[in-house]
Amino acid sequence: MDYTLRDDLMLEDYERKQIVVFQLADEEYAVDISQSKQIIKVSKITPVPNTPDYVRGVINLRGQIVPVIDLRKRFGITGTVEKERIITIEFDDILIGILVDEIKEVLWYDVEKELESAPDIDSSIRQDYIKGVVKKGKRLIVLIDLEKLLFENRPVSA
């Protein structure tokens, strides 16, 4: 009997996925919920010199130093908002905060029916950073490829 195989099938849900939706300027974006750890209010962010401008700085998150990325700056969106929020994201064991305008909600979507590939849509951010678009009725939610966005051009100054 091959238990291992069945194990995998049971643990993985192929049909539906959950995302955290947030607002950035006029558009709705989302990241996969499995990558998001928590939502925090913006407190004091200590700027880190010699880093690209989209690195807003670092914060103290319960004793851990967490870098904060300004998504507006990363996407080249101008302007600022007052009530920003930070979503913390984890890849492997790297914890990063991303600054967004507002957290909207958490949604399920159907991978087969509601997800479209990136080239079909018109968004203000670069195509390579888009994993796809979730269509909910008239709403278009841009699914961000965070891994690419954050790690493709790592902010290394040395």
Next chain:
Amino acid sequence: MDTKDQYLQMFFDESAEYLQQLNENVLLLEEHPEDEEIINAVFRAAHSVKGMSATMGYERLTDLTHRMESILAKVRNKEMTINEFIIDTLFSGLDYIKLLLDDIRNNGEERTDISDYLSKLEKILNNDISIQEVLVKPEKTDLNLQDFTGMIALTEEEKEEIYNKMTSNDRIYNIRVILAEDCLLKNVRGYMILKKAQELGYLAKSNPDQREIEDEDFGDSIYIKLISALKEKQIQEELADIIDVEQVIIHVEDYKVEEKAVVEQQEAKSLVDSIKKQKDGLANIQVSPTVRVDIKKLDTLMNMVGELLINKTRLEGLNIDSDVYQDIIQQLDRVTQDLHHTVMQIRMVPIGGIFNRFPRMVRDLSKELDKKIDLIIEGADTELDRSLIDELGDPLMHIIRNSIDHGIEKPAERERKGKPATGNILLQAYQKGSEIIIEVEDDGAGINTEKVIEKAIEKGIITPDEASQMEERDKLNLIFHPGFSTSEEVTDISGRGVGMDVVRNVVETLDGQVFVESELGVGTRFTISLPLTLAITQALMVVINNEVYAIPLGSISETLLVAPEEIIQVRGQDVILLRESTIPLVEAARQLNLDIEYGKYRQLEEIPVVIINSGERQIGLIVDQMLNQQEIVIKSLGKFLVNIKNISGATIVGDGDVALILDVRNIA
């Protein structure tokens, strides 16, 4: 300890861990017989024990866990339902596992007879035992019965305010929203629930409040007092629609009568119950003399020691003139130091953990390259902080690969040179003072500095002029330059674009140093030195452009207040004379490329200057203000922000803010 013993110890440790997991999870399963996640967890743990037992050659354990697994598989496939009978059977199975493990530990072999139990399992699997007669566990108590209004009781003032706001259509709803147990991102859900409630009416009170929700500081329920003209049913539906909301319980409050809080009592009672249950479940497990702890817990402990230290420093800063105060400070100082020391001690693990992976690698690579190499390992029991161990694997691997690839010659060539055909690589670790030294030494060809120079010129790293003035040592150090590779042909082994510069970077992020010594024809030695304890150091706190930075005292020779007239210009560079040596002044803000106007210090009456040792030179670093000297807990900026120029890490200061640690070693 020989290898077999080591494996056996590992087997005991891990199986004890799995056994505990199994006990806990079967208990949980009893509570939540439908929960697939728990079934899977039990299944996986049983599967792991089976795998380990089979590897170690313990047949009874393997058989036993295999059949338990089969039962769980049936449960998972819904061919069998969990009932008391199955749970009991699983528990006695766990007891048998424990007996067998004890046998192995005490007698070296499995002695307990499990054939009766196995045949019982077999019968269950074949449905030979009627399980109908066994009672099915009663349903959970109805949550509706619980009175929770006490959770969101209003003060008299709040009542007055709210009652005044209410219109005749409004009603007071006491709502309990219960989140699913496996709910991810609870704070997001909580946030959504509050947001939704605000849309539905006036949110008079919530427990937890908004702040607690954002901090994820709450259990499985959110209690809300909502004033709304909407119907109960609509509120119920709207709230239940939010993802991960398992149940919404609504009481309509008659707002003239206040209900009493009984919920606290009930909660207290159920807490006692759950603790009792946990104890029962654990009673079967013998506590072993060693405890395996998640490294994250140790990190948390370390963080807490850090916070304690910060507060101790703040307390010291009060500088009260009192004997009692002095005494307390001294005691506190001793306790924090001991605590720090102990935590560091706990975090220490033998470096053998990473050394052990190299023999296999050396064997495979030497075979591939037709070389004969002996790897000699010494000092594998040298202890290092766990966080260092994790980082050191790759740099060491790279150095050893280099030795195999470029260092050790092929047997024929070695014999021509009069060396033994088999080359040696010595990998050793030892403690020297407050440092840990790791050396990789080979008796290979050595590094040909002429070739290094050639390559460096070819790659544009240095000019021929510079090369002619370089000392032998500096020439060798060129191999640490980014993008340098001495291999004439790019090989599979080490010519893959990551060079020795990566090794140096990693070591330097760990606050260590790496050196190379080499003699042509004789061999090469790489030496990595690392501080024994990383986490805490003394630092001077300074202000640069309104931000606080820490400069480790180790790199500071003194601090000065310089008057502008003491500054002399030499070739356009501001310098000061200090005991007959000329010290160039550099502005910290400029080093950090801060976006402000430089050179303003010349207008000050006295300029704060920190004299730092940068390499072999001394440099006067101009800051805006010098604060105090204190112990800081060094924290890494993480793996995302790596190699940030002139910043080596961060620390958390008294008010909880982050202060960056200046890396002054490479300041111009």
